[in-house]
Amino acid sequence: MMGSREKTRTLRETLEAxxxxxxxxxxxxKLIRKWSTTVLIWPxxxxxGFLLKVENGKIHQIIESTTREDGKVKVIGKSxxxxxxFKGKENLAHLYMDGVVQTYxxxxxxxxxxxxxxxxxx
Amino acid sequence: MxxxxxxxxxxxxxxxxxxxxxxxxxxxxxxxxxxxxAGNMVNLVLSVIIGTAITVxxxxxxxxxxxxxxxxxxxxIFLKKPLGDTIAIAMSLMWVFVILAAAGVxxxxxxNVLYYLTGFMNPFLWSVLxxxxxxLVNIMGxxxxxxxxxxxxxxxxxxxxxxxxxxxxxxxxxxxxxxxFDPVATLxxxxxxxxxxLGFGRVTTLGEExxxxxxxxxxxxxxxxxxxxxxxxxVSMAIFRDVPxxxxxxxxxxxxxxxxxxxxxxxxxxxxxxxxxVMSFSAFNAGILGTSRLVxxxxxxxxxxRFFGVIERRHFTPYLALVFLLIVxxxxxxxVYETGNYAVPLYVAAGFDSFMYAAVAYSxxxxxxxxxxxEIPFRVFAGKFLFPLTTVIFFSLGILLLLSVSVVVTxxxxxxxxxxxxxxxxxxxxxxxxxxxxxS
Numbered sequence: 001m002m003g004s005r006e007k008t009r010t011l012r013e014t015l016e017a018x019x020x021x022x023x024x025x026x027x028x029x030k031l032i033r034k035w036s037t038t039v040l041i042w043p044x045x046x047x048x049g050f051l052l053k054v055e056n057g058k059i060h061q062i063i064e065s066t067t068r069e070d071g072k073v074k075v076i077g078k079s080x081x082x083x084x085x086f087k088g089k090e091n092l093a094h095l096y097m098d099g100v101v102q103t104y105x106x107x108x109x110x111x112x113x114x115x116x117x118x119x120x121x122x
Numbered sequence: 123m124x125x126x127x128x129x130x131x132x133x134x135x136x137x138x139x140x141x142x143x144x145x146x147x148x149x150x151x152x153x154x155x156x157x158x159x160a161g162n163m164v165n166l167v168l169s170v171i172i173g174t175a176i177t178v179x180x181x182x183x184x185x186x187x188x189x190x191x192x193x194x195x196x197x198x199i200f201l202k203k204p205l206g207d208t209i210a211i212a213m214s215l216m217w218v219f220v221i222l223a224a225a226g227v228x229x230x231x232x233x234n235v236l237y238y239l240t241g242f243m244n245p246f247l248w249s250v251l252x253x254x255x256x257x258l259v260n261i262m263g264x265x266x267x268x269x270x271x272x273x274x275x276x277x278x279x280x281x282x283x284x285x286x287x288x289x290x291x292x293x294x295x296x297x298x299x300x301x302x303f304d305p306v307a308t309l310x311x312x313x314x315x316x317x318x319x320l321g322f323g324r325v326t327t328l329g330e331e332x333x334x335x336x337x338x339x340x341x342x343x344x345x346x347x348x349x350x351x352x353x354x355x356x357v358s359m360a361i362f363r364d365v366p367x368x369x370x371x372x373x374x375x376x377x378x379x380x381x382x383x384x385x386x387x388x389x390x391x392x393x394x395x396x397x398x399x400v401m402s403f404s405a406f407n408a409g410i411l412g413t414s415r416l417v418x419x420x421x422x423x424x425x426x427x428r429f430f431g432v433i434e435r436r437h438f439t440p441y442l443a444l445v446f447l448l449i450v451x452x453x454x455x456x457x458v459y460e461t462g463n464y465a466v467p468l469y470v471a472a473g474f475d476s477f478m479y480a481a482v483a484y485s486x487x488x489x490x491x492x493x494x495x496x497e498i499p500f501r502v503f504a505g506k507f508l509f510p511l512t513t514v515i516f517f518s519l520g521i522l523l524l525l526s527v528s529v530v531v532t533x534x535x536x537x538x539x540x541x542x543x544x545x546x547x548x549x550x551x552x553x554x555x556x557x558x559x560x561x562s
Contacts, residue, residue, distance in 0.1 A: 031435055093422040099191045099199040107415065108263055108438045114422070115433055 004046055007079045011043060011086075012062065015050055018086045019059035021120055028119045032057040035112055037105075040071025041086075043079035073105035073113060088121035135268050136325055136338050138275040139408075140346035143321035145278055145353075146405035147231040147398045148224060150377045151464050152317040152472070153358045154370045160311040162299040163362060169308045170358055173315035174351025176519075179512040180479040181322065181347045182502045183486035185340030188326045189500035190489055192336055196327040198416075201481055204488035208550060211425060212543040213481060218413045219538070220474045222447060223467040224320055225409055226454025229253050230464060232402040233455075234374040239395050245374075246459050250452065256406045257448045260414065263437030274404055279353055281397045286356035288384065295364040295383045310526060313519040316479075317472035318354050321405070322347055324412050340500035374464070410447055417443040424553050425546060469527045470535055476520035483512035 002010065022028050035057050042049035042065075051070050053061040068074070075082065081100055084090045092114050095101035103110050160166035187200045197217060201210035233249025240248075325339055361376055364383045370376050377398055381391030418440035421430025434441040458464050486502075487509035495501070502508060524532045 035438075093419055097198065097419060097423065098202070102192055111418070111433055111440065112438050115438070118422075118431075 011083050014083045014086045023058050038071045039073045042076045073109040077101035092117045135272045136342035137346045138272040139325045142275040143324045143408040144319045147402045148228045149318050155314050156311040157362050164301045164303050165308045169311035170355045172312045177319045177347045178344045181343040183483040184323050185343050186486050186502050189336050189340050200485045204485045212546045220471045221409050222450045223454050224471045225451045227464045227467050229455050230458045235395050235398045261441045263439045286360040289360035289364050296366050313523045316475050336499040414443045473520050473523035476516040480513045480516035483509050
């Protein structure tokens, strides 16, 4: 069983790998080059989450956040589910439809996030 | 202080979104059908009041479920555990077609209103033009701001209430039969009246903040339905009181006739026509956007053809899903114009709406029995009694409506439901065997 600190570390590493993949993937960059937003990743079972700052399609910063109020787009769920999701082991659309993961934000932002996941892993 | 003001504004917005979708121009056509069945003022008013009361019950069931599932997936997720995923998806897909049938009727009214305002081209072409523009605007990703939508909805409500009060305080233009009370006529009109509230649950699929789902949305839903009920009582009374039934039977724009009968120089009629256009565009925006998201998601999952999951790269919108919706709405529109009959899609929409409310109420009851008290953030008082009651009421109304239309329509509706169910079962089986329901 992983402790909170280890779960947080694993999630951060996963998000950093996700950010490298996103920033270097040509197809993704072509799609989201005009997309700027902030995405809050909030693991329900931990005390803090991560805020991804996206500017013109590039994830510039991943910073730790201690409040659920941050972010224009929010992805909320159990830490292991979110970690698997950002590793491409779980399908965001399925998780959303099954209510395992909650996503909040504008229609457009949610679709972009889904499209990025699809381009990276499908 | 600032936080309190912010919360109050947000609650107002949630109320406006809940009220905005049902406030469509096709509601006036539904009122014509209700007037025809009710036959007198007592039956008509009672049917709207009873319709409002039972829809408030449905709104409470939505409130409890949305607090359990603070997610934007809506009906599908509510029905999944108690009824199984296949039935939940099939009902959600059937719901899409019901919304599209209603959109067909809405565009029929809109075409006639635009023709009344402009006096050129024919209503059908206006309907088609309006639909194409609405879908193009959606494809271009134009989003109305929350504040703008709130102002529009409250303005529409204020105009409708003022016009109705004006109608009710001036001498009646029509010989109105006040009674006697007929329970069968009242119940049948109530069943049709379910259509008036079609789409009130849209607010649950918006993707607002989590805190809204647990606290504000469950409170906004029943309050908004109650307020809508007041508006519909006033408007239906005004139409029944001031527009002769013979005129109502031959029009697609009863709201405009009301304006003409109240002030013969067209000024009020034009104001009502403009409000009606706003109502239609607002309802379309809500209905088409909401259903396109579901079609997109089902395309993504492979339950519908995968091309529905394709997005337009400049504006990030599911354009193929939107084009598909346009084609289906145009088909329903053509059917309404061809047959001159808007009653059938309204009856079917009201009937399926009733079955959906029955299923959601059953789901609320199921969750109440299975979950612990602390797992349900918003608990309805006496839910163990109210939820089964709501299920029985709406299931009975759905059956009543299916029996009210011709055998052919009933058969087509039931067969369509089974075809969708078998399609989803087959598709799920195929995806499961081919392993393509899992991410690569």
